[in-house]
Amino acid sequence: MSFKITVLGSNSALPTSNGFPSAHVVNIHEHFFLVDCGEGTQIQLRKHKFNFNRIDSIFISHLHGDHFFGIFGLISTLSLLGRLKDLHIYSHENLKNIIFSVIDFHTINYKIIFHNLNYNNSEIIFENKSISIKSFPLKHRIETCGFLFSEKEKLKKIKKESIQKYQLGVIDILKIKAGMDFCNENGEIIPNSELTEMPVKPCSYAYCSDTEYFEPIAEEIKNVDLLYHEATFEASGKDLAKKTGHSTTIDAATIAKKAEAGKLIIGHFSTRYKNYDKLVAEARTIFPETYHANTDSVFEI
């Protein structure tokens, strides 16, 4: 069982020779979700040996080019690779028309299902039996959403020795996992707590790019295990951050602290900065567990 984030890119808008713009792959137990899709995402997916056909859902935070200009190439490639199953895109409603202005939909063999994001309130946008994904508003120059990927509460684990001791059958095990006590053939009640261990704590990952300092985020992602929060500017760039709808290192770290996050990863650094260590060090003055979400870095929860 894995919960792994691969940073395909976390550059800000201007290109560099050694990084790519925003795109993260979230792998939750071999379910692969793509978050943002900057230019070159498909090249990065290939480099990291992801199976393109395993990606069924793409989440686009907002319609600035460095967060979605890779979607045209990826959509075309999926078709060239013979994809037939549906692709789900969660984004601003305008993206649909943009995509079909660029790509002739007759050349696409599969169906794209568009889901419009809600920029006013948080909303569960995806759910299966083990994972839920919530979108929530960020504060940027244009409508922008963050995403929280959460494992659902897991069932209790049966202690191995209980199975043998009480000769538990499949149905007994399911009932006990669901929290029930066990009644043996003598009518004796064995309390659930004696038969089980607490389940592993569910894990979560939040993606917040692009946004200025926006306190409601902390509440939306409370107790998140891993938080990616943009930090376009150093603390000294506070005014420019506010003006451009971005965050400083201190803003990102403050959100992580208020959210009581487990770990913070920061990126989307302005190309004016060459020394990323300084940016990370600044954030660590507020939130010590801060790391650089560099292109090609991988974080496991």
Added chain:
Amino acid sequence: MSFKITVLGSNSALPTSNGFPSAHVVNIHEHFFLVDCGEGTQIQLRKHKFNFNRIDSIFISHLHGDHFFGIFGLISTLSLLGRLKDLHIYSHENLKNIIFSVIDFHTINYKIIFHNLNYNNSEIIFENKSISIKSFPLKHRIETCGFLFSEKEKLKKIKKESIQKYQLGVIDILKIKAGMDFCNENGEIIPNSELTEMPVKPCSYAYCSDTEYFEPIAEEIKNVDLLYHEATFEASGKDLAKKTGHSTTIDAATIAKKAEAGKLIIGHFSTRYKNYDKLVAEARTIFPETYHANTDSVFEI
């Protein structure tokens, strides 16, 4: 004085981890022309340390994604970098609407001037005092043009010793360079051939991607110094090449031979091939001066 081709990418449509889709920079005496603009072109321009602001003209051969999906990011970046001067785009007429479906033109500080290509006949599409650029039809699944970049005939060079011997002034020199004889103060006629050396032969580069085998190309690019011709398939892929509107190694080499080209560079190889040496070797059976136009390779004429 330089005439240099930098291959930013020459992949075919499917992405690879170690190459980029089509984009070449043609540097003729520090005039920079971009030919095709596949996804990731701006990253490659940065890697090769090109000054983005020196690119004033972009030539798009056809509207398949692997030849133009990088233009959105590049146009946006030029604006972020503060460009104010015009950008010229030579392409299919549909590209204008596509670009402005993706990019809000209010966010672009400079003017884009669109030039529609002629897909029926060759045409001079750019000219200044030392360079001319011609488009000519290729044969592909959709309307596609090749481009021929040529230096103009240079003026004759004055022999250094003539200047001193006959005390030539600036006006005399200009007249002699233009081919006139010189009449000295004694009325004596010094023939032009005695005063001058033949100019250096003008150089030329042709870009032909994508196209099936199309013999008229050879006439359009007769005696070209350097020819880039796509070679998507091995010789054994002849039928598939015809079906998909592409060329084989043998097709590319045959065009180079008929055109009496100086050197052939091939690329746009299908991702089914891992051994590029074999593709080059095949072409060399017809045209020995064949090389691989690999991503990041540079060719000087």
